[in-house]
Amino acid sequence: MSPSSTPKFKNPRARFNFQGRTVSITGVGAYVPAKALTNYELEKMVDTTDEWITTRTGIKERRIAAKDEFTSDMAAKAAQRAMKAAGVTPDQVDLIIVATITPDMVFPSTACVVQQKIGATRAAAFDIEAACSGFIYGLEIGQQFIMSRSYDTVLVIGAEKLSAIIDWTDRNTCVLFGDGAGCAVLQSRGKSHGLLTAVMGADGSKAELLYMPGGGSRCPASSQSVSSRLHYLRMEGKETFKHAVQAMVSAATESLRRCDLKITDIKCVIPHQANRRIIDAVGDRLGARPDQLFVNLDRYGNTSAASVAIALDEAVNSGRIHRGDLILLVVFGAGLTWGAAVIEW
Ligand SMILES: CC(C)(COP(=O)(O)OP(=O)(O)OC[C@H]1O[C@@H](n2cnc3c(N)ncnc32)[C@H](O)[C@@H]1OP(=O)(O)O)[C@@H](O)C(=O)NCCC(=O)NCCS
Numbered sequence: 001m002s003p004s005s006t007p008k009f010k011n012p013r014a015r016f017n018f019q020g021r022t023v024s025i026t027g028v029g030a031y032v033p034a035k036a037l038t039n040y041e042l043e044k045m046v047d048t049t050d051e052w053i054t055t056r057t058g059i060k061e062r063r064i065a066a067k068d069e070f071t072s073d074m075a076a077k078a079a080q081r082a083m084k085a086a087g088v089t090p091d092q093v094d095l096i097i098v099a100t101i102t103p104d105m106v107f108p109s110t111a112c113v114v115q116q117k118i119g120a121t122r123a124a125a126f127d128i129e130a131a132c133s134g135f136i137y138g139l140e141i142g143q144q145f146i147m148s149r150s151y152d153t154v155l156v157i158g159a160e161k162l163s164a165i166i167d168w169t170d171r172n173t174c175v176l177f178g179d180g181a182g183c184a185v186l187q188s189r190g191k192s193h194g195l196l197t198a199v200m201g202a203d204g205s206k207a208e209l210l211y212m213p214g215g216g217s218r219c220p221a222s223s224q225s226v227s228s229r230l231h232y233l234r235m236e237g238k239e240t241f242k243h244a245v246q247a248m249v250s251a252a253t254e255s256l257r258r259c260d261l262k263i264t265d266i267k268c269v270i271p272h273q274a275n276r277r278i279i280d281a282v283g284d285r286l287g288a289r290p291d292q293l294f295v296n297l298d299r300y301g302n303t304s305a306a307s308v309a310i311a312l313d314e315a316v317n318s319g320r321i322h323r324g325d326l327i328l329l330v331v332f333g334a335g336l337t338w339g340a341a342v343i344e345w
Helices: 012-016 039-043 048-058 069-085 110-117 129-146 204-209 223-225 237-257 274-286 302-319
Strands: 024-031 035-038 059-066 095-098 126-128 156-160 179-187 194-201 268-271 328-331 337-344
Touching: 024 069, 024 328, 035 126, 039 048, 048 059, 048 274, 059 179, 069 110, 069 179, 069 302, 095 110, 095 129, 110 126, 110 156, 126 129, 129 156, 129 179, 129 268, 129 302, 129 328, 129 337, 156 302, 179 268, 194 237, 194 268, 204 237, 237 274, 237 328, 237 337, 268 302, 274 328, 302 328
Parallel strands: 095 126, 095 156, 268 328
Antiparallel strands: 024 179, 035 059, 156 179, 194 337, 328 337
């Protein structure tokens, strides 16, 4: 369908007769900081045990960025690796989207800092904030720009320095999270379908299950906000757990339904890496075999927006996914937000 033409102006999109095109991930890359913080080290920091963390979460260790290593540094390294895998040079990048809840600064965007660090001087750049669901939200946003032929090459990056907003005296949260970054290069690759669908959802009525009270316009930084520890992440673990399982199962089911696929058609399910028990419950309810699920949270913990991006990179590079395979990404996070995406690799 093409809008009626008018002689008064030129619509650049009319050039393509408004036809869409498919969008694929043509390269992935990830970066995690060198320092691993083990459960045994946490035992010395708070009242916890390796046994509790392992049985309640499945996490054994997480990576912690250096003091002078910021979200943009990890994002830039992941981006450079993904660009290399895709055979993309910095001058080809049209747009950089960074999904993060731990930007270098409130503004400017971390995406702008990354643009400078990777030398992608032509690229537009902005951040999005959908917490742990940010990478799928970013894929869906990036896809729109390519499908509409506004851009040809988009970097979608999930990157977090969660260690900067963790209360290291709170055993309920500090054992769960880690730092890292992952990136996908989005381009149209003629012969494959690429991203088939992405489901995105949100429920703002449950915002306070997982949030950081201080630092925004509602509660700007003050000596009182600092002494009340308002600049740290807070979470109601049990409630969050329940909603995570429910939302991930329904998003994944909806994404499969839209593509007329069964779970058995999927080669690899890459769930948000928050808790092994959440992953297993979601896998069970979807009817997935354990060998379909990709899990790396034992080594990284929950890296929020970076989580499925890092897992996707590891799944590809360890040979779990090959060209033509169908994969399912499924995420959940603060907001609340959730999402699922089906991709022909
Ligand atoms: C946080 C989580 C691991 C806690 O597991 P749980 O089985 O729900 O545990 P509970 O909340 O019932 O806590 C049980 C006990 O362990 C204690 N506990 C909490 N953290 C602990 C720790 N690190 N070490 C030892 N004990 C701990 C609690 O204080 C509680 O003690 P109490 O019964 O004396 O009050 C789990 O709820 C979870 O993973 N929730 C989802 C979190 C998440 O994924 N967030 C990110 C979403 S993107």
